[in-house]
Amino acid sequence: MNFPLQPRWLSDVARTLPIRSQFVISGNIRDTFLASVSGQTALVPLQRALWETLRAAGFGCMLVYDPADGIRAYPDAPEQRQLAERLFGLKLADSAQMLSLESLTNLMRKLTAERQARCALVLDFASRLTRQPSQLSEAEQRFFVIAEKLSLHAAPIVPATPVEGSGAPLFNPVIWLLNRAQDLPSWLTLDSERVASLVIPKPDYEMRMAAAQQLAPLFAGFEQAAPPVRERFLKSFTDGTEGMTLSALADITQLADCQHLGVADIEDAVRCYKVGALDNPWKKDYLRDKVRSAHEAIEERVKGQHAAVVKTLDILKRSIIGLTGAQARSGGNRPRGVLFFAGPSGVGKTELAKTLTQLIFGNERAYLRFDMSEFAEEHTGARLLGAPPGYIGFDAGGELTNAVREKPFSVVLFDEIEKAHPRILDKFLQILxxxxxxxxxxxxxxxxxxxxxxxxxxxxxxxDPHGQRVQNVKPGDSYETVEARVRDAIGDYFKFRLSRPEILNRIGDNIVVFNFITPEVGEQIFDGMLRNIALRLRDELKLRLTMSADIRRNLLARCTQDLSNGGRGIGNVLESAFINPLSRALFEQSLQGKQTVTVTGIAETDKVVTLTLQVS
Structure with missing residues (x-):
C-alpha cells in the first residue's frame, strides 16, 4: 500500500502479517484514520482502515465479532458474505449471527486452519468479553488458553487460489480491539511471541495537518482563499487541535458548518468545540472599553498597589488582544493569562483576583477558588483531577477539571500555592x-x-543559615527592595527547595509583587471600613453613625499601629476595638424610633474597649 501518511500501527500490521498470527490493538481505537480508499485519501473508521490494508494484501474477507451484535462479514457485501458462509458455515444473509464463547473458539480454529482464502477475524469490544481479566471463569479461561495455543500453532499460508497481492505467506490473523491492553489476561501477550501488541496514540502534528487538508474544503471560503490564507488556516487548525483525535477535527468541521463559520473563524470553531460555548467574552468590544477605564476603579478597591495594578492590567490587555504566548511557535492552547501574586498577607492579592473577575465577567463571585493548604498531602491531588482509573470515585472526575468544564471562561485562583504538595504542583506544568x-x-x-x-x-x-524563620522584608522598606527580595526568594524556593525550576519558567515574568500597606494607604483602608460599618448600620438598624474627629483618630491609631498584616489586620483590630463594643452598647439600648447613634467616648480597661453612645 503506497500511502506516505499511513498510521504507524496500520503499517505495523501490514509489515508483520508474515510473522504474527494475532494482534492486540489498544488505545485510540475509536478514532478515524487516514487511509487510501479506491485511490483516494479519506478519513475512515478503524475497521475500514484495517480492511483496506488487508485487501491490499490479498485478503478475501474480514469477519467482525462483538459481544453485542455477534459475527458479521466486513464489508457487508454479497461477495464477502458468501465467502464467509462457504468457508466457515455461517449464516449471515439476513443479519449478524450471535456466537457463544465455544462457537467463537471453533471459529478461530477454522480461521487459523483455513488454506483456501485469506481471512481475518476482528474481535471488537474485546474489553467486554470478560468481567475481570484477573478472575476468569472456567469457560473464559479455556477460551483464552485456546487463543494462546492457536497463536503459537498457526502457520502462514499462500491461498490455493491466489489473488493480486497474495503471493507471500501470511497468517490469517485474529485481531483484538481493546480500550486498554490490560483488559486481556496479561499472559496471553507475554507468553506468545506470535502475538503483537500495538497501541494507537493520538495523532501527531503531521497526521493532523494531513487531516486538516482533507477537511479544509468543507469550510466556507477555503476554495476561494489566497494561498497564504489557506496556509494560515491549516496551521491554526493543526496547532489548535493538539492532543485531539481526527474524529474531533471532523466534528469541528461539522460544527463550523452548522454555525456558518468560515476560514477566518477557525479559532472560534476549535474553541467552541473545546469549551462547548459559542459566545466568547474575550472578543467583546465592551471588554476593551471596560479595561481602558479600569485603572482607577481597581485602585479604589485595591489601595496602595499601583505597580501591581499596572502590571496586572498589562497582562490582561495582552490576553484580550490574543498575544499571550505570541513569542512561541504555538501558544493558542495556553491560558489567556497567568498571574503570580506575591507579597505580604492582607495587602489585596485575593481582592485583585476578585476585581479582575468582576471586570471581565461582571460578577466577582464567578471566579474558581482553590485553597491550596487543603492539598498539602500528595494523595489529595486526586481531589483536583479525580482518582486514577480503577480506584473508588474515579468516575466522579476532579474538582478542578469539573469546575473548568462547567465554567470554561473564568478566573481560576489557587490561593497560597506554596502550601500545596510538590507533586501536585507538577500538574500545573501541563496547565501552563x-x-x-x-x-x-x-x-x-x-x-x-x-x-x-x-x-x-x-x-x-x-x-536563616541556622534554619530559623526570619523576616526578609518589613513595612517601611522601599517597593524596589520588597520586589527584589520577594522575587529572589520565589526563585530560590522553586529552583533549590523544590528543585522544580520548570514551574517558575512556565510562570515567567508574570510575578506581580505587592507592597506593604503604608500609613497613608492604611488610613484610606480604615476610612473605607468605617463607611462599610455605617452602611451596615443604616441597612440593618436604620441608624446614622457619627463620631468626633478625636475618636476617629483614636481608632485610626489603634488599627494602623501594626501594618504588617495589611488591610486584613486593620479590619481585625477594627472589629475588636470598635464593632464589638459598638454591638455591646447598642444591644443594651432601646432603638425603637431612633435615627442617629453618636460615639461620644472610647476607653480601654483591662484590655476591654468600651464605647459611650448617644442615641437619638
Whole structure:
C-alpha cells in the first residue's frame, strides 16, 4: 500500500502479517484514520482502515465479532458474505449471527486452519468479553488458553487460489480491539511471541495537518482563499487541535458548518468545540472599553498597589488582544493569562483576583477558588483531577477539571500555592504549557479561555543559615527592595527547595509583587471600613453613625499601629476595638424610633474597649 501518511500501527500490521498470527490493538481505537480508499485519501473508521490494508494484501474477507451484535462479514457485501458462509458455515444473509464463547473458539480454529482464502477475524469490544481479566471463569479461561495455543500453532499460508497481492505467506490473523491492553489476561501477550501488541496514540502534528487538508474544503471560503490564507488556516487548525483525535477535527468541521463559520473563524470553531460555548467574552468590544477605564476603579478597591495594578492590567490587555504566548511557535492552547501574586498577607492579592473577575465577567463571585493548604498531602491531588482509573470515585472526575468544564471562561485562583504538595504542583506544568488536564475518567478540561492566578506569601519570611524563620522584608522598606527580595526568594524556593525550576519558567515574568500597606494607604483602608460599618448600620438598624474627629483618630491609631498584616489586620483590630463594643452598647439600648447613634467616648480597661453612645 503506497500511502506516505499511513498510521504507524496500520503499517505495523501490514509489515508483520508474515510473522504474527494475532494482534492486540489498544488505545485510540475509536478514532478515524487516514487511509487510501479506491485511490483516494479519506478519513475512515478503524475497521475500514484495517480492511483496506488487508485487501491490499490479498485478503478475501474480514469477519467482525462483538459481544453485542455477534459475527458479521466486513464489508457487508454479497461477495464477502458468501465467502464467509462457504468457508466457515455461517449464516449471515439476513443479519449478524450471535456466537457463544465455544462457537467463537471453533471459529478461530477454522480461521487459523483455513488454506483456501485469506481471512481475518476482528474481535471488537474485546474489553467486554470478560468481567475481570484477573478472575476468569472456567469457560473464559479455556477460551483464552485456546487463543494462546492457536497463536503459537498457526502457520502462514499462500491461498490455493491466489489473488493480486497474495503471493507471500501470511497468517490469517485474529485481531483484538481493546480500550486498554490490560483488559486481556496479561499472559496471553507475554507468553506468545506470535502475538503483537500495538497501541494507537493520538495523532501527531503531521497526521493532523494531513487531516486538516482533507477537511479544509468543507469550510466556507477555503476554495476561494489566497494561498497564504489557506496556509494560515491549516496551521491554526493543526496547532489548535493538539492532543485531539481526527474524529474531533471532523466534528469541528461539522460544527463550523452548522454555525456558518468560515476560514477566518477557525479559532472560534476549535474553541467552541473545546469549551462547548459559542459566545466568547474575550472578543467583546465592551471588554476593551471596560479595561481602558479600569485603572482607577481597581485602585479604589485595591489601595496602595499601583505597580501591581499596572502590571496586572498589562497582562490582561495582552490576553484580550490574543498575544499571550505570541513569542512561541504555538501558544493558542495556553491560558489567556497567568498571574503570580506575591507579597505580604492582607495587602489585596485575593481582592485583585476578585476585581479582575468582576471586570471581565461582571460578577466577582464567578471566579474558581482553590485553597491550596487543603492539598498539602500528595494523595489529595486526586481531589483536583479525580482518582486514577480503577480506584473508588474515579468516575466522579476532579474538582478542578469539573469546575473548568462547567465554567470554561473564568478566573481560576489557587490561593497560597506554596502550601500545596510538590507533586501536585507538577500538574500545573501541563496547565501552563498545554492549557489542558485530563481527569481520572479520561475527560479533558481546557484552560485556554481562563486566567490562572496564583497567590503566595513566599519571600516575606525566609530561613536563616541556622534554619530559623526570619523576616526578609518589613513595612517601611522601599517597593524596589520588597520586589527584589520577594522575587529572589520565589526563585530560590522553586529552583533549590523544590528543585522544580520548570514551574517558575512556565510562570515567567508574570510575578506581580505587592507592597506593604503604608500609613497613608492604611488610613484610606480604615476610612473605607468605617463607611462599610455605617452602611451596615443604616441597612440593618436604620441608624446614622457619627463620631468626633478625636475618636476617629483614636481608632485610626489603634488599627494602623501594626501594618504588617495589611488591610486584613486593620479590619481585625477594627472589629475588636470598635464593632464589638459598638454591638455591646447598642444591644443594651432601646432603638425603637431612633435615627442617629453618636460615639461620644472610647476607653480601654483591662484590655476591654468600651464605647459611650448617644442615641437619638
Amino acid at each position: 504549557e498545554d492549557g489542558r488536564l485530563t481527569d481520572g475518567r479520561g475527560d479533558t478540561a481546557y484552560f485556554s479561555e481562563t486566567i490562572i492566578v496564583f497567590t503566595s506569601n513566599l519571600g516575606i519570611y525566609v530561613e
